[in-house]
Amino acid sequence: MSLDELADKEASSPEEIQLVQSDAKFRSFSPPPIPIPVPAAPSIRSLVDSVSDERLDVMASHQSENGSISTASSTVSSLEAEKAAYEFLAQTPIKSTDAHLVEFSEAMRTVAKALRRVAEGKAAAQAEAAEWKHKYELEMAHKQQSKIKGCGSCISNDLDKLASQLTLDTAASDQLGCCGKHGICSHEVLQDKVPGPIPRPNHKMVGRKASFKLSWGCNGDKNGQHKHDFVSFEKGDITTAERSNKQILLKWESQPQTVLFITKPNSNSVRVLCAEMVRWLKEHKNINVFVEPRVSKELLTEDSSYNFIQTWDNDEEIKLLHTKVDLIVTLGGDGTVLWAASLFKGPVPPVVAFSLGSLGFMTPFPSEQYRDCLDNVLNGPFSITLRNRLQCHVIRDAAKDELVTEEPILVLNEVTIDRGISSYLTYLECYCDSSFVTCVQGDGLIISTTSGSTAYSLAAGGSMVHPQVPGILFTPICPHSLSFRPLILPEYVTLRVQVPYNSRGSAWASFDGKDRKQLSPGDALICSISPWPVPTACLMDSTTDFLRSIHEGLHWNLRKSQSFDGPRD
Numbered sequence: 001m002s003l004d005e006l007a008d009k010e011a012s013s014p015e016e017i018q019l020v021q022s023d024a025k026f027r028s029f030s031p032p033p034i035p036i037p038v039p040a041a042p043s044i045r046s047l048v049d050s051v052s053d054e055r056l057d058v059m060a061s062h063q064s065e066n067g068s069i070s071t072a073s074s075t076v077s078s079l080e081a082e083k084a085a086y087e088f089l090a091q092t093p094i095k096s097t098d099a100h101l102v103e104f105s106e107a108m109r110t111v112a113k114a115l116r117r118v119a120e121g122k123a124a125a126q127a128e129a130a131e132w133k134h135k136y137e138l139e140m141a142h143k144q145q146s147k148i149k150g151c152g153s154c155i156s157n158d159l160d161k162l163a164s165q166l167t168l169d170t171a172a173s174d175q176l177g178c179c180g181k182h183g184i185c186s187h188e189v190l191q192d193k194v195p196g197p198i199p200r201p202n203h204k205m206v207g208r209k210a211s212f213k214l215s216w217g218c219n220g221d222k223n224g225q226h227k228h229d230f231v232s233f234e235k236g237d238i239t240t241a242e243r244s245n246k247q248i249l250l251k252w253e254s255q256p257q258t259v260l261f262i263t264k265p266n267s268n269s270v271r272v273l274c275a276e277m278v279r280w281l282k283e284h285k286n287i288n289v290f291v292e293p294r295v296s297k298e299l300l301t302e303d304s305s306y307n308f309i310q311t312w313d314n315d316e317e318i319k320l321l322h323t324k325v326d327l328i329v330t331l332g333g334d335g336t337v338l339w340a341a342s343l344f345k346g347p348v349p350p351v352v353a354f355s356l357g358s359l360g361f362m363t364p365f366p367s368e369q370y371r372d373c374l375d376n377v378l379n380g381p382f383s384i385t386l387r388n389r390l391q392c393h394v395i396r397d398a399a400k401d402e403l404v405t406e407e408p409i410l411v412l413n414e415v416t417i418d419r420g421i422s423s424y425l426t427y428l429e430c431y432c433d434s435s436f437v438t439c440v441q442g443d444g445l446i447i448s449t450t451s452g453s454t455a456y457s458l459a460a461g462g463s464m465v466h467p468q469v470p471g472i473l474f475t476p477i478c479p480h481s482l483s484f485r486p487l488i489l490p491e492y493v494t495l496r497v498q499v500p501y502n503s504r505g506s507a508w509a510s511f512d513g514k515d516r517k518q519l520s521p522g523d524a525l526i527c528s529i530s531p532w533p534v535p536t537a538c539l540m541d542s543t544t545d546f547l548r549s550i551h552e553g554l555h556w557n558l559r560k561s562q563s564f565d566g567p568r569d
């Protein structure tokens with residue numbers, strides 16, 4: 001449905017529907033209710049004319065569409081239609097004050113329609129501008145990268161040079177020369193830059209990144225092959241050449257050297273385990289360790305021999321972390337994995353999540369066996385789940401410059417748009433690419449990744465989806481409608497959620513359950529899948545870990561088995 005049709009649909013008043021339904025009473029058949037627009041400030045005569053004309057149009061359309069009613073409709077004359085309209089108008093007197101009100105409300109609707117069109121146009125232009133800006137930044141980054149020849153994984157002498165670059169630099173065009181056509185090397189994975197100005201190199205954090213290779217197992221055969229062409233159309237027949245969702249393996253090409261620890265705060269058990277693991281990694285594996293500033297203080301206060309740990313002082317240094325860190329270890333629950341992911345606005349190193357929380361959907365590694373687990377991961381190869389993230393842009397109606405958008409926010413679970421503390425229904429207009437999806441009237445809407453499908457979206461009635469399935473979940477929260485089922489959309493679409501001007505209040509967006517932002521009428525939120533997923537290490541493989549989580553974490557479909565004895569066929 002186009003915006004105009006939508007606006008027209010909204011503009012149809014109860015009187016218009018009433019008009020058709022009343023009119024239908026005079027006929028020997030009952031046509032379905034078809035809204036007949038009431039003209040602005042009508043005279044009785046013109047109203048009658050328009051009603052009889054419309055009536056005839058309706059008859060004509062029914063004749064052509066449905067043969068069974070054509071005989072009855074052929075007996076209806078324009079005279080009868082006019083008479084019917086007069087009778088109806090006599091039942092529904094229109095006073096002159098009503099006529100003014102009708103005229104006034106029509107004018108208001110026209111203004112509202114025009115305002116909405118302007119807002120739509122502006123939001124679309126802003127989204128497009130943001131997209132072009134992003135493309136431009138990537139293009140510039142690629143140009144800069146292409147100046148630097150060679151590949152870090154192939155020319156070891158270049159590694160130090162590369163480490164001092166702000167991004168790990170490998171021209172995309174060099175990829176075949178670098179690692180061959182099978183697999184994606186770490187330099188390809190990490191070549192996209194964090195958007196924004198190029199940060200300066202920080203000598204305090206200089207280190208070497210281990211290179212690795214990704215490969216896709218095929219029908220259980222882990223042969224390291226990765227086909228880029230999933231679909232073939234040889235001889236005009238379209239076939240799926242390869243199934244797209246394969247278990248991905250990460251194989252180190254050089255030894256990982258640096259591990260970043262992200263830990264749940266205010267937990268004694270986490271603090272003790274962190275200290276133990278850091279020391280073990282340093283003493284037994286000679287690994288460089290980064291920790292958060294809070295943890296660095298804690299460790300150094302406890303024991304000055306932890307002076308080998310590294311940390312950061314400001315956000316600029318956090319932006320560089322992905323170029324230094326080979327692995328992230330999280331100690332906590334799912335919230336700690338979300339926190340770790342939120343630190344990386346661009347590429348994310350593989351995450352090894354140890355379970356020290358209550359549910360631990362995304363934390364498959366048992367902390368008691370950390371030595372074996374870390375040994376396996378550091379030696380590789382190991383399975384990973386590539387968890388898509390959503391990139392969310394808030395676009396303010398009040399933004400003076402159309403190019404000015406707030407920094408994008410990346411979420412691993414979901415972005416939620418709800419009514420906040422307001423007691424009014426949330427009223428949100430939703431678009432998918434350029435198509436209108438629906439208006440949400442209820443407590444709000446969850447736009448979730450498949451990883452987030454087992455979090456808030458699940459609680460709101462959304463389906464559980466395997467994290468490797470490429471999709472975006474569209475789940476309403478308490479919709480005031482009997483028919484609003486959750487949707488799953490393909491991962492390549494862009495969603496836009498707009499707070500319309502005629503909304504009674506603001507909406508609030510929250511990102512992975514944090515960072516609430518107010519969305520005033522006219523503001524919009526634009527979401528699409530980010531090019532930077534979170535690779536999480538699997539204990540077994542993606543599917544086994546997922547099924548284990550829903551069984552053990554959520555007790556999915558737990559029921560006592562029926563006893564053997566009893567009635568039989």
Ligand SMILES: NC(=O)c1ccc[n+]([C@@H]2O[C@H](COP(=O)([O-])OP(=O)(O)OC[C@H]3O[C@@H](n4cnc5c(N)ncnc54)[C@H](O)[C@@H]3O)[C@@H](O)[C@H]2O)c1
Pocket residue numbers: 333334335336338357358359360361362413414451452453454455456457459511512513
């Ligand atoms: N009604 C609800 O179920 C509800 C309400 C608000 C937020 N949340 C979820 O909480 C998340 C934030 O998590 P937190 O730990 O920072 O907050 P939190 O401490 O409030 O924990 C929320 C719970 O959600 C679980 N969880 C988080 N991500 C999950 C996932 N991907 N799959 C399964 N369970 C998951 C956590 O283990 C925890 O038990 C939000 O992203 C949102 O999905 C859920």
Ligand SMILES: Nc1ncnc2c1ncn2[C@@H]1O[C@H](COP(=O)(O)OP(=O)(O)OP(=O)(O)O)[C@@H](O)[C@H]1O
Pocket residue numbers: 262263264265292332333334335336337338339356357358359360361
């Ligand atoms: N490194 C961190 N810095 C700041 N806050 C953090 C950090 N790690 C986790 N948090 C926050 O602490 C809260 C609790 O963390 P987490 O969910 O991991 O533990 P939990 O609640 O014990 O586990 P579970 O969610 O499984 O019950 C979350 O809201 C999370 O955002």
